[in-house]
Amino acid sequence: MYLSERERDRRYDQLREIMVKEDIGAFVVVGNNCVGGTTGTGSFRYLTDYFMIFSYGLLIFFRTEDPTLFVGSDLQHVWASRYSWIHDIRVSPDLAQLAARLLAEKGLTRGKIGVVGMGSMPAAAYLSIKERLPEASFFDADFIFFGIRLKKGEAERDLLERAARINDDAYKEVLKHIRPGLREYEIVGILEGYHRGRGSDQTFNLISSGPFPTSLEGIPFQGLPWHPGIREIREGDCILLEMTTTYGGYWNQLVRMVSVRKQNPEVIRFHRTALIGLEAGLKEIKMRAKTRDLVQSVARATEKEGFALGLPMGHFAGLDVMEGRVSPDSDVVLEPGIAVVIHPCVMNAQGVRFLWGQTYFMTDDGPVKLNQSDDALHVV
Incomplete structure (x- = not known):
C-alpha cells in the first residue's frame, strides 16, 4: 500500500535471521483494527503493509517459505489481495483451524512457534490451535518485534x-x-x-x-x-x-x-x-x-x-x-x-x-x- 518491496525484503530478512538463530519455525501474527496498547497489532501491518478494517486476521510467517494470510470474509480477501504484500490469502470462518492445519502441513507440529499479538488473539483461537498442535511449543513473541520495530528507517x-x-x-x-x-x-x-x-x-x-x-x-x-x-x-x-x-x-x-x-x-x-x-x-x-x-x-x-x-x-x-x-x-x-x-x-x-x-x-x-x-x- 505505502512501502516498497525492498522495504518488505529488508524486514523479512531481518526477522528470518532471528528465526534461524533462535530455531523458531513460524510466527502466528494477529491483526485487528485496534489503535494500540496491549491489544495493538502493528506487527501484522509491519509484515503485510495492510490492516484489518474489522474482525481479525492471522498471518503465518515461515522461516523459509512465503507467508500465508487467513481472513474471515471475501471483502478482506479482495482488498488484501490488491494492497498487501501477501500473495497466498485464504478465507475461512474458522481461522484457527486453517492456521493449525497449515502449520501441520509444513511439518511444524513440534518446535517453537511464536505468537505475535498475544494480547489481541481471541482466546478461543489460541486454544484451538494449541489443541490441534499439542506437541508444539507456543510462546509470546511480542518482545522480538518490539526490538525490531522500535527503531525506524x-x-x-x-x-x-x-x-x-x-x-x-x-x-x-x-x-x-x-x-x-x-x-x-x-x-x-x-x-x-x-x-x-x-x-x-x-x-x-x-x-x-x-x-x-x-x-x-x-x-x-x-x-x-x-x-x-x-x-x-x-x-x-x-x-x-x-x-x-x-x-x-x-x-x-x-x-x-x-x-x-x-x-x-x-x-x-x-x-x-x-x-x-x-x-x-x-x-x-x-x-x-x-x-x-x-x-x-x-x-x-x-x-x-x-x-x-x-x-x-x-x-x-x-x-x-x-x-x-x-x-x-x-x-x-x-x-x-x-x-x-x-x-x-x-x-x-x-x-x-x-x-x-x-x-x-x-x-x-x-x-x-x-x-x-x-x-x-x-x-x-
Missing part, C-alpha cells in the same frame, strides 16, 4: 513526517472553527474530517472541555481527554485536544489546550510549566538517555515550578499509537530511529491535570520535533 520516518503534517494542518483548521455553541463531537468531527480528507487511514481523537481549573461548583477540569460527548462549548471554557492520526499506518499525536474567547491566567501557569518540563526533558535525551532519565528530568523541572508530574507522560509510536509507555521505570534507551510522543502531565495539589506535547523522532543529533505546530496558548 528512512521510509518509516517519511510516513511519520507525513502524518505530522496532516495533524498540524488539522489543528490549524479546527482553531478556525471553535466557538461557543459547538459541541465536543462537532469539534472532533472537524479534526477527523480533515484527517480523512488528507489521506489518513486511521484517526483517533479525544477531547475534554469545561471551566479550568474548576467549575463554579468546584468540579475539577477533566485533564484526561475522552471520547467526544454532547457537551456544548461555552465562553471561558478550556478545551483539551489529543489529536492522533496516521499516514501509511504510522501514528502521530499532537496534544494542545485552547481557551475560548478569553485567556485564563490559571492555564498560563500550567502551560508555562509544561514547556519548561519539555525543554528539560529534550535536553536530557540529546545524550541518548534512558527513558526513565527523561521522566526524572521532566519531573524535577515540574516540581521546581510548584507542580507535580503526573501520568501519562507519553509513549513510543509507530504502527501502534502506543508501542510502549514513557514511564519512570523504563530502561529503553532513546536511540536514533525511535519515534516518541512526549506530553508532560502537569498536575497541581488538587489533582487538576494539564497535558501538552507532540511527537519527536530521535536522530544522531538528538530529538527532532516532527510536529511544527507552535507552542502558543491560543485563545479562539
Whole structure:
C-alpha cells in the first residue's frame, strides 16, 4: 500500500535471521483494527503493509517459505489481495483451524512457534490451535518485534513526517472553527474530517472541555481527554485536544489546550510549566538517555515550578499509537530511529491535570520535533 518491496525484503530478512538463530519455525501474527496498547497489532501491518478494517486476521510467517494470510470474509480477501504484500490469502470462518492445519502441513507440529499479538488473539483461537498442535511449543513473541520495530528507517520516518503534517494542518483548521455553541463531537468531527480528507487511514481523537481549573461548583477540569460527548462549548471554557492520526499506518499525536474567547491566567501557569518540563526533558535525551532519565528530568523541572508530574507522560509510536509507555521505570534507551510522543502531565495539589506535547523522532543529533505546530496558548 505505502512501502516498497525492498522495504518488505529488508524486514523479512531481518526477522528470518532471528528465526534461524533462535530455531523458531513460524510466527502466528494477529491483526485487528485496534489503535494500540496491549491489544495493538502493528506487527501484522509491519509484515503485510495492510490492516484489518474489522474482525481479525492471522498471518503465518515461515522461516523459509512465503507467508500465508487467513481472513474471515471475501471483502478482506479482495482488498488484501490488491494492497498487501501477501500473495497466498485464504478465507475461512474458522481461522484457527486453517492456521493449525497449515502449520501441520509444513511439518511444524513440534518446535517453537511464536505468537505475535498475544494480547489481541481471541482466546478461543489460541486454544484451538494449541489443541490441534499439542506437541508444539507456543510462546509470546511480542518482545522480538518490539526490538525490531522500535527503531525506524528512512521510509518509516517519511510516513511519520507525513502524518505530522496532516495533524498540524488539522489543528490549524479546527482553531478556525471553535466557538461557543459547538459541541465536543462537532469539534472532533472537524479534526477527523480533515484527517480523512488528507489521506489518513486511521484517526483517533479525544477531547475534554469545561471551566479550568474548576467549575463554579468546584468540579475539577477533566485533564484526561475522552471520547467526544454532547457537551456544548461555552465562553471561558478550556478545551483539551489529543489529536492522533496516521499516514501509511504510522501514528502521530499532537496534544494542545485552547481557551475560548478569553485567556485564563490559571492555564498560563500550567502551560508555562509544561514547556519548561519539555525543554528539560529534550535536553536530557540529546545524550541518548534512558527513558526513565527523561521522566526524572521532566519531573524535577515540574516540581521546581510548584507542580507535580503526573501520568501519562507519553509513549513510543509507530504502527501502534502506543508501542510502549514513557514511564519512570523504563530502561529503553532513546536511540536514533525511535519515534516518541512526549506530553508532560502537569498536575497541581488538587489533582487538576494539564497535558501538552507532540511527537519527536530521535536522530544522531538528538530529538527532532516532527510536529511544527507552535507552542502558543491560543485563545479562539
